[in-house]
Amino acid sequence: MNEVLNIADQTLILHRHPRRKNETFQAWDSADEYLINHFNDSELGQYITDDGQLLIINDGFGALSCYFKDFERTVVSDSFLSVGSIKLNMQRNRCGPESLLIQDSLQSLPTNAKVVLIKVPKTLSFLEYQLQQLSAVISDDTIVVAAGKVDAIHKSTLALFEKYIGTTKTSLAKKKSRLIFSLVDQREIAETEIATTWDIERQGWTIHNHANVFSRNHLDIGGRYLMDNLPEGDFTKVIDLGCGNGVVGMAAAEAYPNAQITFIDESYMAVDSARINMLKNFEEERSDNTRFVVNNGLVGFKGRSYDLILCNPPFHQQHTITDHIAWSMFNDAHFCLAVNGELVIVGNRHLDYQDKLERIFGNCELIAENKKFVILHAVKME
Structure with missing residues (x-):
């Protein structure tokens, strides 16, 4: 099982946690790779100013948290296992914790996110909750990019991005993953009780x-x-x-x-x-x-x-x-x-x-x- 991610200008050693003796699954997927490559190809780092930060939502095991170690960033997860994996992989790759804040999904999102990277979650209702929370704190110049496996992105998925963020389109599929791009449109959205x-x-x-x-x-x-x-x-x-x-x-x-x-x-x-x-x-x-x-x-x-x-x-x-x-x-x-x-x-x-x-x-x-x-x-x- 491959534990080494070579991507762009970095080499990361990434493990899933809890670790198993004969692990058969990687700690990252093609959606992580697609997000990282798009971030670099589109030079999204230039939009993260001194008073802003990168917001990462649903990082599975720390590939995104580790790769973007040079940016001030907040990582949001509902999974204790994911949070533990992120922390351990940060240590493994000698990523200092100073520029990273990890918070759970019940906490308020930061208001100064300039670029938002989202891994599409398994549950549609959870995605809706996250997009609703996000819509309340982003502005017209916030860049929102999501990624997921092709079979996890449906018309209903895109409809939620359209509803809460703005005009939405998708990329071509690469390695069975796809990107979602949403242009932020600051319209009035009636708050829905998703719980x-x-x-x-x-x-x-x-x-x-x-x-x-x-x-x-x-x-x-x-x-x-x-x-x-x-x-x-x-x-x-x-x-x-x-x-x-x-x-x-x-x-x-x-x-x-x-x-x-x-x-x-x-x-x-x-x-x-x-x-x-x-x-x-x-x-x-x-x-x-x-x-x-x-x-x-x-x-x-x-x-x-x-x-x-x-x-x-x-x-x-x-x-x-x-x-x-x-x-x-x-x-x-x-x-x-x-x-x-x-x-x-x-x-x-x-x-x-x-x-x-x-x-x-x-x-x-x-x-x-x-x-x-x-x-x-x-x-x-x-």
Whole structure:
């Protein structure tokens, strides 16, 4: 797997994080290369004046952050893993942190961006949120260029750039990627509430979902299946791992009223949605027994400390389909569970999580199944 990006006048060593022994995916793609080459060919650096800066949105693993190290820049991401990759790749390539500000997607964008480079995200609603935020802080002389894989750029994608930024056109495709150019048009745009709110009637809950949270318009059927199959027991320390909007952890808070519930996700928007949902739907005193953590799984958590971990693991990272995040979650869970502690997961039938859990825990029980999902239960034996 290639870890060296030779582009324009620079050579960068870039790794995806968390690193795997036999990594098969690069830490950059052709859309990163297209953006960098266009920036140089069009001499966009000349527009970044002393009182202005470069704004980079959705840098995946740090290729853009590292390449543009000579510019004052702000990098915006909703991914804890991406932020960690950017920081580590900056160190690896000896890029000083002085001219770089990294912020999450819930923070306000800088008002002095002269050039904006965007990697098109997977979720259309998240793109709309970002473009809406961007439209409020740019001016007519701001240059906006986006890039993405050809199969990720649709008419609906371009329509959002037209709506929030201005007249939009695309480039020719190169290496299966395409650029998007938008001329800033400072027209009045009615602000739209992109976060969604919907009800779960059975529990009487109102659910808030930020723009980049999985299953944002309705209850995820996998999550519902897990909620309906929580184990019986007197659990005191419970984790909702990969919590999304927090509904599984909320069901645990209902089922185990004396337990401390920890909500963990690598998305800043997901963890904030879970926090809002607990605040809105539970009595105030329950907040003393809940924690909300943006993190790479359970990295840094104390071993042998929890008696129940609930998990609806993702099978993709950004645009890449992969099972390594699920593997990592299961290994983390085994480390963090106390002896006789339990892991309960929901997964698509075809993902073969049962074999993984057998290999890690030495045991795995199928406790429920339907045409699409299985609920699996493993116990920490030693």
